[in-house]
Amino acid sequence: xxxxxxxxxxxxxxxxxxxxxxxxxxxxxxxxxxxxxxxxxxxxxxxxxxxxxxxxxxxxxxxxxxxxxxxxxxxxxxxxxxxxxxxxxxxxxxxxxxxxxxxxxxxxxxxxxxxxxxxxxxxxxxxxxxxxxxxxxxxxxxxxxxxxxxxxxxxxxxxxxxxxxxxxxxxxxxxxxxxxxxxxxxxxxxxxxxxxxxxxxxxxxxxxxxxxxxxxxxxxxxxxxxxxxxxxxxxxxxxxxxxxxxxxxxxxxxxxxxxxxxxxxxxxxxxxxxxxxxxxxxxxxxxxxxxxxxxxxxxxxxxxxxxxxxxxxxxxxxxxxxxxxxxxxxxxxxxxxxxxxxxxxxxxxxxxxxxxxxxxxxxxxxxxxxxxxxxx
Numbered sequence: 173x174x175x176x177x178x179x180x181x182x183x184x185x186x187x188x189x190x191x192x193x194x195x196x197x198x199x200x201x202x203x204x205x206x207x208x209x210x211x212x213x214x215x216x217x218x219x220x221x222x223x224x225x226x227x228x229x230x231x232x233x234x235x236x237x238x239x240x241x242x243x244x245x246x247x248x249x250x251x252x253x254x255x256x257x258x259x260x261x262x263x264x265x266x267x268x269x270x271x272x273x274x275x276x277x278x279x280x281x282x283x284x285x286x287x288x289x290x291x292x293x294x295x296x297x298x299x300x301x302x303x304x305x306x307x308x309x310x311x312x313x314x315x316x317x318x319x320x321x322x323x324x325x326x327x328x329x330x331x332x333x334x335x336x337x338x339x340x341x342x343x344x345x346x347x348x349x350x351x352x353x354x355x356x357x358x359x360x361x362x363x364x365x366x367x368x369x370x371x372x373x374x375x376x377x378x379x380x381x382x383x384x385x386x387x388x389x390x391x392x393x394x395x396x397x398x399x400x401x402x403x404x405x406x407x408x409x410x411x412x413x414x415x416x417x418x419x420x421x422x423x424x425x426x427x428x429x430x431x432x433x434x435x436x437x438x439x440x441x442x443x444x445x446x447x448x449x450x451x452x453x454x455x456x457x458x459x460x461x462x463x464x465x466x467x468x469x470x471x472x473x474x475x476x477x478x479x480x481x482x483x484x485x486x487x488x489x490x491x492x493x494x495x496x497x498x499x500x501x502x503x504x505x506x507x508x509x510x511x512x513x514x515x516x517x518x519x520x521x522x523x524x525x526x527x528x529x530x531x532x533x534x535x536x537x538x539x540x541x542x543x544x545x546x547x548x
Contacts (some may be wrong), residue, residue, distance in 0.1 A: 176201075177202055178245040180246040181204075181241070181244040181248065182204060183209075185233055186213060191224075194229060195344040197348070204231070207220050210235070210256050216235040217233065217234070218233055220233055237268070247265075247277070253336070263286070276300070277301075279304045280305070282303075282305070287303065324400065327408045327410060327439070328443065329410055329443040330412065332478075337415075338476055339362055344369070346535070356404070360399070360408070361411045377391055385429075393438055396438050414428070416431050417463070422491065435470060443473055446476035447477060457515055475518070479500050481496040518534060
């Protein structure tokens with residue numbers, strides 16, 4: 173741990189920040205000292221692993237925000253999955269933190285008036301305020317790109333059936349393990365605050381309505397090319413937000429548009445596909461193989477079985493998205509059963525002991541088989 177790291181509190185803590193807690197050593201400037209949740213979220217006084225059904229972290233969640241302030245320099249405001257009223261619950265906590273001279277890092281998208289209020293308040297108290305949303309790190313107005321550039325560095329895609337399928341956990345696992353193996357890793361994450369962990373957030377121009385879809389493909393390709401030229405890394409990991417296709421007419425999953433555009437911009441040399449939990453059979457994975465191959469133009473190398481299950485009953489009754497968290501040990505048993513079917517590609521449980529190491533090593537072995545790359 174660097175002596176220059178600021179002590180930080182996560183608020184409001186839930187499963188959104190759970191992957192970062194497991195991989196907190198990747199945080200560039202912060203040491204996590206406190207996790208504060210909201211009463212009623214069933215996390216208070218529990219180990220943080222309860223948030224997403226993973227291995228024990230030995231970091232307990234508290235509800236006492238005021239007391240936790242004394243143990244931190246910075247409060248990181250999380251864009252939690254479980255939503256709390258920002259004006260009534262979150263904003264007063266920000267005010268309290270600033271009044272106690274704590275720096276603020278915000279990962280929640282704010283209305284302009286609220287954003288300006290917080291900026292002015294922080295300036296008046298001479299504390300730092302960092303807003304990790306919609307800060308364009310890549311100025312497309314300076315781009316004159318009209319064609320796709322060849323990417324020489326091996327690329328690993330991380331994609332999945334949709335949100336909450338474990339993509340970000342896999343991205344962090346691969347980053348941590350590949351770096352420990354001695355590789356220099358460049359990365360584009362699927363969230364908007366990846367700079368906290370010293371890699372690139374997904375570029376906001378991909379969500380823009382001011383440029384064409386064709387331009388997005390070319391710009392993303394050139395975005396990756398610039399990363400390749402500037403970083404000179406051994407491998408580039410790209411996390412793809414959203415899913416690959418609609419679940420149904422109500423839950424469109426973005427129609428897989430982002431995944432398609434990225435697949436046209438750059439081609440992966442290895443790819444991990446993570447799926448929400450269901451009681452799948454062999455044919456399911458064969459159908460995913462074919463979908464990816466013929467719709468996106470590349471092949472999946474391995475799968476991850478998530479411990480998150482979509483709650484279809486609540487979705488049908490309430491027309492809202494709900495998810496069920498399953499214990500990672502249960503997933504391991506299901507994963508072992510699926511692998512016993514002798515599929516042509518391995519299925520992992522990224523949350524189990526050595527699951528992350530095994531996946532990372534498998535992908536390196538796959539890349540080392542390609543005569544175009546010297547990655548061993």
